[in-house]
Amino acid sequence: MKRWRLLLPMLICILATGCWNRVELNDIAIIAATGLDWKDGKWVVSYQVVLPQAISTQSASTSTAAVHVFSTKGESIRSAVSKASQETSRRLYFSHTQIVIIGQDAARKGLGPLLDTYLRNHDSRETVNVFLSKGSARRMMEQLIPLEKIPGAAIQRMINNEEMNSSTFHQMTIHKILLDLLGTTQATGIPGLVVSGTNESVDNAGQLAYTSTPSKVRLFDLGLISGDKLVGWISNEESQGVMWLANHVKKTTVPFACSEDKSEQKLSSIRITHASTKLTPRHSSGKWLMDVSVTATGTLMEYNCEGDLTNPKQIVKLQKRVEDEIVAIMQKGWGAVSKYKTDVIGFGSTIRNKYPKQWAETVASWSEEFPNIELKLKVKVNLNSTGMSGSGFKKAQEKDDL
Numbered sequence: 001m002k003r004w005r006l007l008l009p010m011l012i013c014i015l016a017t018g019c020w021n022r023v024e025l026n027d028i029a030i031i032a033a034t035g036l037d038w039k040d041g042k043w044v045v046s047y048q049v050v051l052p053q054a055i056s057t058q059s060a061s062t063s064t065a066a067v068h069v070f071s072t073k074g075e076s077i078r079s080a081v082s083k084a085s086q087e088t089s090r091r092l093y094f095s096h097t098q099i100v101i102i103g104q105d106a107a108r109k110g111l112g113p114l115l116d117t118y119l120r121n122h123d124s125r126e127t128v129n130v131f132l133s134k135g136s137a138r139r140m141m142e143q144l145i146p147l148e149k150i151p152g153a154a155i156q157r158m159i160n161n162e163e164m165n166s167s168t169f170h171q172m173t174i175h176k177i178l179l180d181l182l183g184t185t186q187a188t189g190i191p192g193l194v195v196s197g198t199n200e201s202v203d204n205a206g207q208l209a210y211t212s213t214p215s216k217v218r219l220f221d222l223g224l225i226s227g228d229k230l231v232g233w234i235s236n237e238e239s240q241g242v243m244w245l246a247n248h249v250k251k252t253t254v255p256f257a258c259s260e261d262k263s264e265q266k267l268s269s270i271r272i273t274h275a276s277t278k279l280t281p282r283h284s285s286g287k288w289l290m291d292v293s294v295t296a297t298g299t300l301m302e303y304n305c306e307g308d309l310t311n312p313k314q315i316v317k318l319q320k321r322v323e324d325e326i327v328a329i330m331q332k333g334w335g336a337v338s339k340y341k342t343d344v345i346g347f348g349s350t351i352r353n354k355y356p357k358q359w360a361e362t363v364a365s366w367s368e369e370f371p372n373i374e375l376k377l378k379v380k381v382n383l384n385s386t387g388m389s390g391s392g393f394k395k396a397q398e399k400d401d402l
Helices: 002-015 077-086 104-109 112-120 137-142 151-165 174-181 205-209 236-245 312-339 347-354 356-372 393-401
Strands: 028-039 042-050 067-074 091-093 099-103 129-133 187-197 215-226 229-234 252-256 268-284 287-302 374-385
Touching: 028 067, 028 104, 028 137, 028 151, 042 077, 042 137, 067 077, 067 137, 077 091, 077 112, 099 104, 099 137, 099 151, 104 129, 104 229, 112 174, 129 137, 129 151, 137 187, 151 215, 174 187, 174 215, 215 236, 229 236, 229 312, 236 268, 236 312, 252 312, 268 347, 268 374, 287 312, 287 347, 287 356, 312 356, 312 374, 347 356
Parallel strands: 028 091, 028 099, 099 129, 129 187, 287 374
Antiparallel strands: 028 042, 042 067, 187 215, 215 229, 252 268, 268 287
16 A cells, blocks of 8 residues: 555656647747848848748638748847747747758858757757858748748758759758768758849749749759858859769759760750769879769650661660760869869768778868869760650651651
8 A cells, every 4th residue: 555655646747747848839930941141240040930820721812921031130040049039929939940041141151150059959950951042041031932832841842852853952951961061071062042033032922823923942053161161152064063973863864965076965865763973082103093983874865866776886876975974064063173172072081981091191181182183984874765766756757758
């Protein structure tokens, strides 16, 4: 009996703790996206708050935006966030944040304060996707995007779609950025966002009632981060070359011309369905060399060249054209990142793993050594299908005329 008298209070305590940290939906403001700008010597934090009544299936209205954007300013990021309580009736809830957008000026100031904030707060998820904005982050968050009610979720799905279909950019989460910037080379690349078109803001739900919008948010250029600061941008084409070198290509389309003439239009294309890049470093005569071996498998999607594709020799010739094209893409990407002396590819990590002693002697001067690496590019493309037409539409038409 005495034992039960002792156990009963303990049992009640255990059963009564189930809902101690419950969160009432009416007390919180769910944040879909967070923006960070640096303006007049202060951090400006912007919040894209979801309006539950606007996305409800029972009361949804196409004339009302599903989100509300507002900003607070402070000398530190957390002090800016704490001021949000002065202008909103609900507690900000960051656990459902989909993306973080960092303005160009804030990125040049440094990502360190943002990353430190993420590491210290329990309601911050390190799986959110990060983007850089060529303008202010707040303006990017104000843009409404067709097909999706919540712009933050739309941009998150956009990068996922892009990575799986084009591979010009790689998804970068807070976790991946932390691994890169705390890793061997302390460098990373983050996709950029711009408002393209007429540059007119699409921040009114009524504008989505038309069949097209004057401008739109799109992925554009790759921001290079060294240390924790933005040091430069490279173009989409150069970014794709970096993705090939870094083994980030999953699926993509490679256009190619019929000849080696660089001025010729690339009217044919192959769809790469599988690709793999292997890096093998070597050290010779005091210089680093990197063997880059790419294997890719693809399907011919468009062909406007001469030659009968039922002939195996023509297939070999076609594969060689695609291989040359991929080499040219990688050379373009390498030229861009070596100019900025920023190892976002991960050459340093590969060298450290294979040659730890030599790496210890090189690491202090890596930013100077990196552009001097000599690349040996080798690409092997396997065309697994040319489709149902052997010679192409034009050739078939000419045969019918005879």
